[in-house]
Amino acid sequence: MNEALNIFTRGFVKENPVTKMLLGLCPVLAVTTTAINGLGMGLATTFVLLGSNVVIALASKAIPSTVRIPSFILVIATFVTIVDLLIQAFSPELNQSLGIFIPLIVVNCMILGRAEAFASRNGLWYSIIDAIGMGLGFTFALLLLSIFREVLGAGTIFNIPLVGEDASTILVFALPPGAFAGLGLIIAGLNSLEKKMGDKK
Amino acid sequence: MISEAFIPAVASLGSVALTLGLIIFYVSKKFHVEEDPMVTILNDTLPGVNCGACGYPSCGQFAEVLVETKDSSMTCPVGGTDLAEKLGDTLGITMAEPKPITAVVLCQGDNDTARETAEYLGIQDCWAATQTYVGPKQCRYSCVGLGSCIAFCDFGAMRLENGLIIIDKDRCTGCEACIPACPTGVIVMQEKKAERYVIACNSHDKGAATKKACDAGCIACQKCVKVCDDDAIVIENFLAKIIQEKCTSCGKCIEVCPTKVNCILLEEDLKEAKQKKAS
Amino acid sequence: MYAKVLKTYRDKAEIEIICTDASKESEHCGACTMGQKPSSKPRAVLAHNRVKAKTGDMVEFEEKEHAEIKAALVLLIGPLVLFMLSLGIAGSMQFELWQSFFFSLLVLAVTYTILRYFLKDTTYYHITGIK
Amino acid sequence: MESVNLKVSNAPFVRSKDSIESVMYNVALALAPATVMSVYLFGMRALVLTVVCILSCIAFEWLMDKARNKPNSCLDGSALVTGLLLALNVPANLPLWMVVTGSFIAIVATKHVFGGLGYNVFNPALVARVFLLISFPAAMTSWPMPAPFSFDMMVDMETGASPLGILKTDGVQAALASLSLMDGFYGTMTGSLGETSALALLAGAVWLWYKKYITMYIPLTIMGSVFLFTGLFHLIDPGTYASPAFHMVTGGLILGAFFMATDMVTSPLSIRGQLLFGLGCGLLTAVIRLWGGYPEGISFAILIMNSFVPLIDRWDLNDRKAENKKKPEKP
Amino acid sequence: MRPITILTIVGILSASLLAVVEDLTREPIAIAKEQMKRKAIEQIFPFPFDSLRTVTTEQTTFYEAYNQDNAIEGIAVETSTEEGYSGLIEILLGVSPDQKILGYKVLFHRETPGLGDKIDKPKFKEQFKGRTLENTNWKVKKDGGDIDELTAATISSKAVANAVVKGLEFIKEQYPKSSAE
Amino acid sequence: MKTFKTGGIHPPESKFTENTPVELMPVPKELAISLNQHLGKPAKPVVKAGSEVKKGELIGEADGFISANVHASTSGKVKSVKPHPHPGGHYAMTVFITPDGQDEWAEGLNTDPVDWHGFSKEDIIGKIKNAGIVGMGGAGFPTNVKLAPPPDKKIDTIILNGAECEPFLTADHRLMLESPEEIVEGLNIITSLFGGEARAYIGIESNKKDAIETLTSHASSKGIEVVSLKTKYPQGAEKQLINAITGRTIEPGELPFDKGCLVQNIATAVAVYEAVCKNKPLVDRVVTVSGLEIGKPKNIRALVGTSFRDISLFCGNLKESTNQIISGGPMMGKAVYTLDVPIIKTTSGMLFINNVGIEKARERTCIRCGKCVDVCPQGLAPWLLANVAQLREFDEIQLLGLANCTECGSCTYVCPSKRELVHWIKYAKALVNNRQKRKSA
Amino acid sequence: MNELSGLLLVIVSAIFVNNVVFARFLGICPYLGVSRKLDTALGMGFAVTFVMTIATAIGYVLHYGILVPFKIEFMQTIMFILVIASLVQLVEIVLKKVSKSLYNSLGIFLPLITTNCAILGVALIAIQEDYSFVTSVVFAFFSAMGFILAILLFAGIREKLEEADVPKPFKNVPIGFISAAILSLAFMGFSGLVK
Numbered sequence A: 001m002n003e004a005l006n007i008f009t010r011g012f013v014k015e016n017p018v019t020k021m022l023l024g025l026c027p028v029l030a031v032t033t034t035a036i037n038g039l040g041m042g043l044a045t046t047f048v049l050l051g052s053n054v055v056i057a058l059a060s061k062a063i064p065s066t067v068r069i070p071s072f073i074l075v076i077a078t079f080v081t082i083v084d085l086l087i088q089a090f091s092p093e094l095n096q097s098l099g100i101f102i103p104l105i106v107v108n109c110m111i112l113g114r115a116e117a118f119a120s121r122n123g124l125w126y127s128i129i130d131a132i133g134m135g136l137g138f139t140f141a142l143l144l145l146s147i148f149r150e151v152l153g154a155g156t157i158f159n160i161p162l163v164g165e166d167a168s169t170i171l172v173f174a175l176p177p178g179a180f181a182g183l184g185l186i187i188a189g190l191n192s193l194e195k196k197m198g199d200k201k
Numbered sequence B: 001m002i003s004e005a006f007i008p009a010v011a012s013l014g015s016v017a018l019t020l021g022l023i024i025f026y027v028s029k030k031f032h033v034e035e036d037p038m039v040t041i042l043n044d045t046l047p048g049v050n051c052g053a054c055g056y057p058s059c060g061q062f063a064e065v066l067v068e069t070k071d072s073s074m075t076c077p078v079g080g081t082d083l084a085e086k087l088g089d090t091l092g093i094t095m096a097e098p099k100p101i102t103a104v105v106l107c108q109g110d111n112d113t114a115r116e117t118a119e120y121l122g123i124q125d126c127w128a129a130t131q132t133y134v135g136p137k138q139c140r141y142s143c144v145g146l147g148s149c150i151a152f153c154d155f156g157a158m159r160l161e162n163g164l165i166i167i168d169k170d171r172c173t174g175c176e177a178c179i180p181a182c183p184t185g186v187i188v189m190q191e192k193k194a195e196r197y198v199i200a201c202n203s204h205d206k207g208a209a210t211k212k213a214c215d216a217g218c219i220a221c222q223k224c225v226k227v228c229d230d231d232a233i234v235i236e237n238f239l240a241k242i243i244q245e246k247c248t249s250c251g252k253c254i255e256v257c258p259t260k261v262n263c264i265l266l267e268e269d270l271k272e273a274k275q276k277k278a279s
Numbered sequence C: 001m002y003a004k005v006l007k008t009y010r011d012k013a014e015i016e017i018i019c020t021d022a023s024k025e026s027e028h029c030g031a032c033t034m035g036q037k038p039s040s041k042p043r044a045v046l047a048h049n050r051v052k053a054k055t056g057d058m059v060e061f062e063e064k065e066h067a068e069i070k071a072a073l074v075l076l077i078g079p080l081v082l083f084m085l086s087l088g089i090a091g092s093m094q095f096e097l098w099q100s101f102f103f104s105l106l107v108l109a110v111t112y113t114i115l116r117y118f119l120k121d122t123t124y125y126h127i128t129g130i131k
Numbered sequence D: 001m002e003s004v005n006l007k008v009s010n011a012p013f014v015r016s017k018d019s020i021e022s023v024m025y026n027v028a029l030a031l032a033p034a035t036v037m038s039v040y041l042f043g044m045r046a047l048v049l050t051v052v053c054i055l056s057c058i059a060f061e062w063l064m065d066k067a068r069n070k071p072n073s074c075l076d077g078s079a080l081v082t083g084l085l086l087a088l089n090v091p092a093n094l095p096l097w098m099v100v101t102g103s104f105i106a107i108v109a110t111k112h113v114f115g116g117l118g119y120n121v122f123n124p125a126l127v128a129r130v131f132l133l134i135s136f137p138a139a140m141t142s143w144p145m146p147a148p149f150s151f152d153m154m155v156d157m158e159t160g161a162s163p164l165g166i167l168k169t170d171g172v173q174a175a176l177a178s179l180s181l182m183d184g185f186y187g188t189m190t191g192s193l194g195e196t197s198a199l200a201l202l203a204g205a206v207w208l209w210y211k212k213y214i215t216m217y218i219p220l221t222i223m224g225s226v227f228l229f230t231g232l233f234h235l236i237d238p239g240t241y242a243s244p245a246f247h248m249v250t251g252g253l254i255l256g257a258f259f260m261a262t263d264m265v266t267s268p269l270s271i272r273g274q275l276l277f278g279l280g281c282g283l284l285t286a287v288i289r290l291w292g293g294y295p296e297g298i299s300f301a302i303l304i305m306n307s308f309v310p311l312i313d314r315w316d317l318n319d320r321k322a323e324n325k326k327k328p329e330k331p
Numbered sequence E: 001m002r003p004i005t006i007l008t009i010v011g012i013l014s015a016s017l018l019a020v021v022e023d024l025t026r027e028p029i030a031i032a033k034e035q036m037k038r039k040a041i042e043q044i045f046p047f048p049f050d051s052l053r054t055v056t057t058e059q060t061t062f063y064e065a066y067n068q069d070n071a072i073e074g075i076a077v078e079t080s081t082e083e084g085y086s087g088l089i090e091i092l093l094g095v096s097p098d099q100k101i102l103g104y105k106v107l108f109h110r111e112t113p114g115l116g117d118k119i120d121k122p123k124f125k126e127q128f129k130g131r132t133l134e135n136t137n138w139k140v141k142k143d144g145g146d147i148d149e150l151t152a153a154t155i156s157s158k159a160v161a162n163a164v165v166k167g168l169e170f171i172k173e174q175y176p177k178s179s180a181e
Numbered sequence F: 001m002k003t004f005k006t007g008g009i010h011p012p013e014s015k016f017t018e019n020t021p022v023e024l025m026p027v028p029k030e031l032a033i034s035l036n037q038h039l040g041k042p043a044k045p046v047v048k049a050g051s052e053v054k055k056g057e058l059i060g061e062a063d064g065f066i067s068a069n070v071h072a073s074t075s076g077k078v079k080s081v082k083p084h085p086h087p088g089g090h091y092a093m094t095v096f097i098t099p100d101g102q103d104e105w106a107e108g109l110n111t112d113p114v115d116w117h118g119f120s121k122e123d124i125i126g127k128i129k130n131a132g133i134v135g136m137g138g139a140g141f142p143t144n145v146k147l148a149p150p151p152d153k154k155i156d157t158i159i160l161n162g163a164e165c166e167p168f169l170t171a172d173h174r175l176m177l178e179s180p181e182e183i184v185e186g187l188n189i190i191t192s193l194f195g196g197e198a199r200a201y202i203g204i205e206s207n208k209k210d211a212i213e214t215l216t217s218h219a220s221s222k223g224i225e226v227v228s229l230k231t232k233y234p235q236g237a238e239k240q241l242i243n244a245i246t247g248r249t250i251e252p253g254e255l256p257f258d259k260g261c262l263v264q265n266i267a268t269a270v271a272v273y274e275a276v277c278k279n280k281p282l283v284d285r286v287v288t289v290s291g292l293e294i295g296k297p298k299n300i301r302a303l304v305g306t307s308f309r310d311i312s313l314f315c316g317n318l319k320e321s322t323n324q325i326i327s328g329g330p331m332m333g334k335a336v337y338t339l340d341v342p343i344i345k346t347t348s349g350m351l352f353i354n355n356v357g358i359e360k361a362r363e364r365t366c367i368r369c370g371k372c373v374d375v376c377p378q379g380l381a382p383w384l385l386a387n388v389a390q391l392r393e394f395d396e397i398q399l400l401g402l403a404n405c406t407e408c409g410s411c412t413y414v415c416p417s418k419r420e421l422v423h424w425i426k427y428a429k430a431l432v433n434n435r436q437k438r439k440s441a
Numbered sequence G: 001m002n003e004l005s006g007l008l009l010v011i012v013s014a015i016f017v018n019n020v021v022f023a024r025f026l027g028i029c030p031y032l033g034v035s036r037k038l039d040t041a042l043g044m045g046f047a048v049t050f051v052m053t054i055a056t057a058i059g060y061v062l063h064y065g066i067l068v069p070f071k072i073e074f075m076q077t078i079m080f081i082l083v084i085a086s087l088v089q090l091v092e093i094v095l096k097k098v099s100k101s102l103y104n105s106l107g108i109f110l111p112l113i114t115t116n117c118a119i120l121g122v123a124l125i126a127i128q129e130d131y132s133f134v135t136s137v138v139f140a141f142f143s144a145m146g147f148i149l150a151i152l153l154f155a156g157i158r159e160k161l162e163e164a165d166v167p168k169p170f171k172n173v174p175i176g177f178i179s180a181a182i183l184s185l186a187f188m189g190f191s192g193l194v195k
Ligand SMILES: Cc1cc2nc3c(=O)[nH]c(=O)nc-3n(C[C@H](O)[C@H](O)[C@H](O)COP(=O)(O)O)c2cc1C
Pocket: D133, D137, D141, D161, D165, D166, D169, D293, D294, D295, E085, E086, E111, E112, E113, E115, E116, E117, E142, E149, E150, E151, E152, E153, E154, E155, E156, E157
């Protein structure tokens, strides 16, 4: 159980796919204009990760190494398309704002990476935990960045206004430069935080 | 329930996948690269710092040669005994125990013991200082004390204290990266030993000159040579040297050394040794 | 920059580049400009062998400047430009989409077939000494 | 042993009197006419804004030195110049909190994060200006009308678009009607603090040039290329494109070309590099002015060219190396 | 040969799965799209309506909203202009059967955030309610008209006004009678 | 007025002693004669503690092709031969002589001048070699070697270097005023070695008007051209001087003789004259003692081996506030760390200064102002060299022309960030050398 | 003429205004990962150019040749990614055959491309924007040029930053993002250039 906990938690900070492993950065930067988008993207990715991890954990024995990567990509793409269709059906607004980045989950290197590095070598149970842990870690990073950007850039949080309509918010944070700067700051912050914690130990 | 998209979807994707499979199958047959899995395994076991202490330019190279020759005398000083065991297990041979070596600074001329020359204000680097003049310490064989070597140590085993380099023997892996970094050559490599006596001085000046320059300098007075029953001390070029293979750690030399700050050192952490001496 | 000789030809040799870097400051291998991590896969390249190194020798080698860029230009950008040109030509000849597409694929294939003869033993590396 | 306490350092033992301080304070001095002019045109508010901007820059510099454990550099003049230039780059009625935010961006996010003086890749004052422009477009594009000798604080004064803004939105005729070239030259037009008076700026620039703190390669290529490029299109279609003279005196072109593109930290060192840099700045400025969404392009142009500086440096470096390789040393 | 078979099988399985899911979601997606439209129209109409009829003409698309009695309660028309500060602005304009504006919603724009994008803010939109082609001088105040322009975004304001006029004129063409009433 | 093409600076001249005639310094109580007074291998000692020597007697014998003889600079007894601080900063084998006060020349030395015209080339070069003459302009290259270039190199231009471009220094200036005949004769001897066609020049900076006049009046009749040079540092550096006078450029890796040129210092010319005509070995030289911290700045003629301490006492002692003593000029000299160091054949000056505000780490970061590039006479990019040296990328730095730097110090002089540019360059050179040594070992 | 000026707009837009990296956020992983050295960046850029252009062309043909006629547009993602993956593999085989030595010189670039989302992204955008075949190809090629521009500028800055005294927590990645932020700030100057 301890092992499971460990697998589950490491995706948050220690091996966070975004801030530590720098994987799947494009959606992170692109869709984090509002917290809702961030959350949506994170959960969609988690779903794909979970699905593909499960399938791959179950089927990896049957897949010969030569066609491993193409098969994995097929599996991942299937789940991505499913998510895409589901979002289109049940949350058209989200679909509109996430746009092209839903299909791009396919190339989120994190997913292929987890499939290769974890799911194909570990059992179903651990793969599920890993998927959820990593997915939530991804979502966590997205949420952090998107809240940062939404609060500073639009003056709202989850679309709830924090300041009056006429107040000047720092618009750059809603624009591309703000995405880069925000992520840079978050990583730098986590770096020094981690160092401080390490020093304390 | 078969939807209208079902057949084209399955057919097109299936055929693309089939083509792809064919290509990959063909390729993997055609371009298969034979690689000894053992090398990869060993490579993963090795420390991977590519420090060169083993005599090969990289850990991977070491692994390759080891797999090829199964030469049990090859050692990785960084990994130490543990690693040797592991490597041996993997290869099914008994590896030679690497004799762990450590860097030793042959100088005790810190800011208290060594007398200074003019203050040095140039680039704070041992090479730059010695290239400008004899250096901040009168003794030109000394540890210059600007710490150029520290950056070369991958393992954080060196630190500067009171104008002298101190080597953390626990961290030092004997990779020898610091040796070429030092302009005065006061760092040498010696086998790691629990108890070891060294003449911690590098000065080849005559006794009088040495004494003038430093309280901890070896003045080549021959006392230790005479008292040593094992002929383990020789004097070369006005400097005593303990031959480690012969030294039995009897400690007699340390009793007779007349220098103000004993230039013979019971080799542990220098600081501890000093404290011991003080008490 | 060090390498191991895998195979020798008349005036060339196939060498495997060894990644070295003992300095902790840099994360990448000092043996090539690729910024590879020292642990990544070895690369074997063809090199001029003036010093007559033999198989198994450890050699020092030099890389002609911008080897990767030159290789990429010859191998990728040249053919790609031809591909696009042929698309343009096909387009101006009022080909159909399918036709012009396959026409340019054909051009690409032909380009590579021709290149194969020219590039067989082009190399941007020189062995400079035996270690 | 010695009666004197000798110190050993390396030759040369004499050094010129130039220092970072002298360079920076001279730049500040060169900007003084433009600053005085801005106070004359926009009154007390301009003065308050300038002082706040400079002080906040120096304060951030001090804070960063403290935070990074570096020797104190807040009085070396570079923060002063950055602050002054930032102040000259914003409208006189910009809310003070925005000014301080700009200082933060300049000193902390553009200078110290990259390592401090000498290491920054981008021009701090310009990054701050563009940051403000994009974050607070309304505040950054409504300029107070110049009101010479009005020493009030312009709480709610009349604002207007700058000549370039009018050019962009209302076309050439309106823009030309809004000012005479002489207005532009003396500076009695709307604009940021230091953008208005070509005369005051040029006086300062000539001083800097005379003192050899700047060379004229960059400014002249910028001015020249903007002149030629806008001139070309003016000839083609004078109805759509304003005359090159109009482009010369309006907006931040002179301030940018002579004081900001010349920042040596963020511009190339070699002469050909400087020419290339200037040409790039000029063309980009003209393109943005003629067809872009923003009325003024010089800030963006300089920032974009800043990012090319490492490549230009690299070009010089490679050439140096190639040259030295060609003539191998004889043993 | 196994790899090929496996890959093909994976491909076929994926495709089948997808086809099934697609089949299942086709309807919901269509409904969702409809729903989106309806929601948008609901936002501009201040009243609930019962059914919607979509009319596509050569120039544009418009929607008629009916109440339970099958009487037209409102018309929503897609209209656009290229004259925004950054080009295209698309709006969905809602008018009552007597061709008074009920409201509008911006469907697409690229105006500067913080300036031109205020055309989608209630404060600006509010003033259009109740205006008709006739009762308003469709110029901005600056040019002597009735429309309050946004500070520092006159161009966007003008563009919106123009788009609205275009929409109103289109409706007038479509429903000449009702306007005559 | 001629000058070199690229770069150069003009530091304050501070030539306090230009009107002070050369004063002869008496024999001190002890002499420490270094056996390493030249470029190349140190001389081999040929005396032992206790030997009696006469003035001018050989005490160190040239050891190898590039090396030079060393002679006793006074008569007395050898006290010891041991390592001793050297003005170069390090220890060198040094012969200590306790003078007997007689200052008595050995047999056959320092005779009355004879006419040299009958001497053969070999004779002349042999005499120069025996007299232990080395370049007195700073580098100390054995003159006999320089005067016998490989036969395939044709020398057509001989230049006497009277630029004395370093601030403070006036030794050459005084020499030009006080010994013009010897200089001209020396130059004639050198020129004669290269046959009739070689043109002879004397290059003098324009701030020494009197010297230009004096030498013009002595030299013009002998077919020697005195060239007035713009006062600009480093006008006296060999490559720059050649460029100024002939317009030729010594390319990286070339030596002056590759371009048909030969440059000698003024004092070297005098020494050559004395060696050839008077059989006088090089045992003394003119030294400028200057700086704000010395009691009486002077030009003195001192024996080789006189310690800095003795000289400072002779010149009115140094002040308490002295914190740097420099051997040589302020641009190229070296700070000495003890007053025990002796002067050697190449010591042209000795400065006592209070370098205010020198402290550790006054270096700041490069602000890329480009001044160093503008002033570098060798057309280098000093800032880049220093940066690369700081990064310790020694392969890279060699490609940037490290070897071409003459270490003139102009770049460091102008740098507003007070970077130790030359020092970084010297540092890189030292490490590059060390690496090459280790590689070949 | 009109067509040409249309293409010109597409080109300017692809390189400057809607730069893949700075405005569209595509290909960020290689932008950060392979920009440590200039040469590497350029080599990677070329490889991306090749694959991006050809993948977009094939994608176009696939989309309008198979997906649209059979009404299986929902298979777009899976088809495209399969095509890209196999294209990369195919290119690898071909290049290896053509010149093994040169292929090895750029060995590590190609496999990395499969997971570069810019490739798939650009192929999808070309479809989304309803570009014609030629426009799609031109768009893809110049998007790649935009990528090269971005990655080159960034590599230059990063090489310079190796000498710089960047505060510890900002070393490497964070300062890379800050530079990218300022770069994209500067590139916003191009906004409005193409309406
Ligand atoms: C960065 C920038 C962005 C702008 N964006 C817009 C915009 O989105 N909409 C607009 O109408 N004008 C925009 N403008 C134009 C100016 O604000 C212009 O002065 C204004 O539209 C006309 O002035 P007025 O509204 O104050 O009368 C922009 C100007 C700048 C400098």
